[in-house]
Amino acid sequence: MNRRKFLQQVTLWSAGILMVPPVFDIGVKAFGAASSRPDIFVAKGKDIAAMVRQMVDAMGGMARFVNKGDTVVVKPNIGWDRNVDQGANTHPEVVTALATLALEAGAAKVQVFDRTCNEERRCYQNSGIKPALDAMNDRRVVCEYIDDRKFVPVKIKNGRSLKEWPFYRDALAADCYINVPVAKHHGSSGLTLGLKNAMGVIGGPRGRLHMDLGPRIADLNLVIQPDFTLVDATRILLRNGPSGGSLSDVKIMDTLIAGTDPVAVDAYATTLFNLSPEDVRSTVEGFARGLGQMDLSRCNIQVFDT
Amino acid sequence: MGSSSPGAGLSQDGDSEKTGASLFRRKIGSQGIKPHLKQVRTGVQLICLGLFLWLFRITDYTGSDTIPWAVNIWFRLDPLVAATVTLATRTIISLLWPSLVVIGLTLVLGRVFCGWVCPLGTLIDLSGRFVKPVKNIRVQLRYIKYVILIVLLVSAVFTVQLVGFFDPISLLVRGMTFSIDPLLHFLVTGGFDWVYLNMPAAVSSLTEPVYDVFRSVLLPYKQGFFFLSVFSFFLLVIIFALELAGRRFWCTNLCPLGGMLALVSKISPFRRLPVRACKDCEMCRTHCPMDAVNDNRHIMTEECNLCMDCLAFCPRGITTFGFTGSKQRTVPDIGRRQVLAAALLGVSLPVLTRTDALSKMPDHGLIRPPGALEETDFLAACVRCGECMKVCINNALQPLFLERGLAPMFTPVLVPRLGYCEFNCTLCTQVCPTRALAPLDPAQKHSFVLGTAYFDKNRCIPFADKKSCIVCEEHCPVHDKAIKFDIMPVQDDQDRVMELKQPYVREDLCIGCGICEHVCPVIGEAAVKVVGKSSIPAALDWY
Numbered sequence: 047m048n049r050r051k052f053l054q055q056v057t058l059w060s061a062g063i064l065m066v067p068p069v070f071d072i073g074v075k076a077f078g079a080a081s082s083r084p085d086i087f088v089a090k091g092k093d094i095a096a097m098v099r100q101m102v103d104a105m106g107g108m109a110r111f112v113n114k115g116d117t118v119v120v121k122p123n124i125g126w127d128r129n130v131d132q133g134a135n136t137h138p139e140v141v142t143a144l145a146t147l148a149l150e151a152g153a154a155k156v157q158v159f160d161r162t163c164n165e166e167r168r169c170y171q172n173s174g175i176k177p178a179l180d181a182m183n184d185r186r187v188v189c190e191y192i193d194d195r196k197f198v199p200v201k202i203k204n205g206r207s208l209k210e211w212p213f214y215r216d217a218l219a220a221d222c223y224i225n226v227p228v229a230k231h232h233g234s235s236g237l238t239l240g241l242k243n244a245m246g247v248i249g250g251p252r253g254r255l256h257m258d259l260g261p262r263i264a265d266l267n268l269v270i271q272p273d274f275t276l277v278d279a280t281r282i283l284l285r286n287g288p289s290g291g292s293l294s295d296v297k298i299m300d301t302l303i304a305g306t307d308p309v310a311v312d313a314y315a316t317t318l319f320n321l322s323p324e325d326v327r328s329t330v331e332g333f334a335r336g337l338g339q340m341d342l343s344r345c346n347i348q349v350f351d352t
Numbered sequence: 353m354g355s356s357s358p359g360a361g362l363s364q365d366g367d368s369e370k371t372g373a374s375l376f377r378r379k380i381g382s383q384g385i386k387p388h389l390k391q392v393r394t395g396v397q398l399i400c401l402g403l404f405l406w407l408f409r410i411t412d413y414t415g416s417d418t419i420p421w422a423v424n425i426w427f428r429l430d431p432l433v434a435a436t437v438t439l440a441t442r443t444i445i446s447l448l449w450p451s452l453v454v455i456g457l458t459l460v461l462g463r464v465f466c467g468w469v470c471p472l473g474t475l476i477d478l479s480g481r482f483v484k485p486v487k488n489i490r491v492q493l494r495y496i497k498y499v500i501l502i503v504l505l506v507s508a509v510f511t512v513q514l515v516g517f518f519d520p521i522s523l524l525v526r527g528m529t530f531s532i533d534p535l536l537h538f539l540v541t542g543g544f545d546w547v548y549l550n551m552p553a554a555v556s557s558l559t560e561p562v563y564d565v566f567r568s569v570l571l572p573y574k575q576g577f578f579f580l581s582v583f584s585f586f587l588l589v590i591i592f593a594l595e596l597a598g599r600r601f602w603c604t605n606l607c608p609l610g611g612m613l614a615l616v617s618k619i620s621p622f623r624r625l626p627v628r629a630c631k632d633c634e635m636c637r638t639h640c641p642m643d644a645v646n647d648n649r650h651i652m653t654e655e656c657n658l659c660m661d662c663l664a665f666c667p668r669g670i671t672t673f674g675f676t677g678s679k680q681r682t683v684p685d686i687g688r689r690q691v692l693a694a695a696l697l698g699v700s701l702p703v704l705t706r707t708d709a710l711s712k713m714p715d716h717g718l719i720r721p722p723g724a725l726e727e728t729d730f731l732a733a734c735v736r737c738g739e740c741m742k743v744c745i746n747n748a749l750q751p752l753f754l755e756r757g758l759a760p761m762f763t764p765v766l767v768p769r770l771g772y773c774e775f776n777c778t779l780c781t782q783v784c785p786t787r788a789l790a791p792l793d794p795a796q797k798h799s800f801v802l803g804t805a806y807f808d809k810n811r812c813i814p815f816a817d818k819k820s821c822i823v824c825e826e827h828c829p830v831h832d833k834a835i836k837f838d839i840m841p842v843q844d845d846q847d848r849v850m851e852l853k854q855p856y857v858r859e860d861l862c863i864g865c866g867i868c869e870h871v872c873p874v875i876g877e878a879a880v881k882v883v884g885k886s887s888i889p890a891a892l893d894w895y
Contacts, residue, residue, distance in 0.1 A: 165746055168777065251873060
């Protein structure tokens with residue numbers, strides 16, 4: 047089975063022609079294979095736009111991921127009705143920088159969305175992400191609220207803890223999917239990083255995933271395989287995550303981490319919290335499913351000071 | 353429109369009342385504007401209705417923490433609301449000053465509010481195109497509106513607030529919030545969704561842009577779900593169905609606001625002229641929408657809503673409206689015994705609501721909205737206008753039915769399983785017209801206690817099922833978490849020891865926003881529930 051075939055099934059299901067849910071039966075992307083030595087790019091500095099550009103260039107430039115006329119999904123964390131400084135959502139400048147690069151590479155449409163935890167209009171507004179994207183004033187950039195009609199049930203063939211779950215069609219159908227989580231503490235999973243960010247493109251009662259959260263996050267990532275992950279660690283929430291709320295829990299890190307290997311990126315981000323990759327269950331489970339490398343000694347880490 | 357015609361009319365004002373012949377000339381002289389006054393009135397009505405509907409639509413989150421427009425202005429203009437709230441709370445609420453404008457207007461011009469401004473009146477007029485009175489029925493129950501008015505005011509003196517049952521604006525806003533708006537949204541969205549989900553993409557790509565226009569202009573942002581949707585709908589249906597028994601039936605016979613303005617308008621010098629209908633003509637009696645002509649052919653000042661229809665239908669064209677010193681006045685159509693009976697009822701109802709066993713029952717943990725006054729004061733100040741429930745960003749505020757007896761019906765409570773109180777949102781406190789919800793700034797809101805959460809360990813997953821969860825803790829917005837957890841070693845089925853996070857509530861930090869109850873993944877009743885503080889007097893809250 048290939049991606050095209052899966053998307054055909056999604057389309058047919060959406061049109062009411064296919065009665066059984068689409069089955070996702072695609073192996074993990076080659077560059078995520080645990081045997082390879084994935085690159086991790088780390089940028090430190092204050093100029094977020096320049097840092098994003100530097101890292102994307104280091105990964106081979108946006109043209110590697112985006113072809114002319116593509117639909118690009120930039121998926122930040124907009125989960126909470128918190129402002130930029132409180133560190134519960136992805137920094138808006140990271141999002142706009144990626145949208146700009148995608149447009150420069152010829153994207154026909156850049157979609158930004160997240161299924162929020164608090165009321166969505168407040169989250170989009172207070173996070174600063176919607177105002178920042180609106181200020182770009184470009185019709186190709188679409189910052190939209192989740193449309194409940196677009197959830198498609200997907201059978202996860204290789205899922206271990208999760209066999210079927212509704213996914214957001216636009217996330218499945220995107221030509222290029224860029225995962226832009228914010229790094230922060232999380233009450234139940236320890237930390238929430240790149241893999242956990244897939245929770246924002248699924249439907250259903252998400253709370254019910256928490257009974258076996260780490261393995262289920264990894265199973266979700268069998269379906270949602272981002273072209274690359276860029277972790278926003280400009281400021282990180284050390285305690286009382288994922289919702290946070292107090293500036294006393296926020297630490298300024300001025301760091302961004304990027305890479306095509308979602309497990310390796312998460313593994314590196316863990317170290318910012320003085321934890322090791324094994325402490326985060328979703329990283330361990332992702333590694334076990336072959337989603338990527340969690341052993342940082344087997345990664346090429348490049349650090350830029352911008 | 354020549355400016356000469358009105359001028360000509362004015363020049364004859366001095367002696368125009370004298371004879372039929374001069375009146376006839378005057379009619380000719382002012383032909384330019386007189387027939388148009390009815391259209392002017394209709395125009396003003398439509399503008400007011402449009403304003404009402406627009407304010408209703410923007411009673412919502414619009415991207416700003418504050419609502420920039422006085423969306424509650426209709427309640428603040430309402431003298432009946434002002435009177436009952438002032439009596440019931442025994443305080444002057446400065447927010448309600450615009451009601452004095454309506455009183456002043458009525459003192460000078462009569463019931464123009466009813467005829468020109470009231471959105472319910474306008475809707476009733478519009479419905480008259482579809483609902484025609486059944487012939488041969490002319491029910492005259494004008495006294496009932498005074499009876500209702502007296503009951504409301506006397507009850508209010510005894511601090512029982514019943515205005516919401518009969519205030520026209522409350523009835524309308526609630527009906528629209530609970531039933532019309534959700535109905536509209538459901539029908540429109542349902543149609544477009546059906547096309548979207550069942551038609552080829554080519555078809556839905558045509559309908560979706562139309563849908564977007566509907567969504568941005570006509571529809572509320574979200575589908576609303578409300579208790580009492582059917583009930584509120586039928587209250588509105590009844591008002592409009594009563595048109596079968598006579599035009600403006602609600603306004604002439606039932607509306608207590610109309611009754612109040614009728615009493616105020618009694619001394620208004622601006623009147624329909626001539627003040628009596630002509631001897632040999634039945635047109636005024638049969639055609640007046642307000643049925644404002646009594647058996648002695650007097651035009652009842654307190655019934656006339658100055659709709660100016662009589663300018664148009666008068667066969668002789670002699671009717672006009674103007675200031676007059678005429679001493680010929682009618683008296684409100686209510687007898688002394690009826691006044692007494694109404695007053696007695698007004699005294700009885702407060703007593704009866706207090707001797708209802710429900711008032712003795714401990715509160716079942718009702719969660720009042722943020723900013724709510726202490727329960728007794730809240731019930732006195734709340735006019736059941738529905739604004740807070742309309743604006744609630746999570747559709748979390750719902751109207752009470754008979755759970756706490758008759759008097760608190762339609763008052764707002766938070767139902768966390770349906771929606772929680774958004775931490776940073778203060779919209780309900782901003783739209784409350786009577787300060788039953790005191791305004792809160794963000795910092796005050798963050799610490800305002802609605803209630804307290806407690807766990808049911810028989811249902812809570814880490815306790816009952818030995819599985820991890822703590823979704824509640826994740827969502828808790830309070831710093832630094834009113835829900836905390838112990839990390840406990842637990843033995844599983846295979847006797848392996850694993851660590852589980854078992855939650856508990858820090859009562860001193862919990863504000864009772866209900867997000868924990870809302871997101872609790874336990875099916876059915878949540879394993880963490882919020883109990884409102886509404887009925888616990890502060891002095892007794894010792895633990």
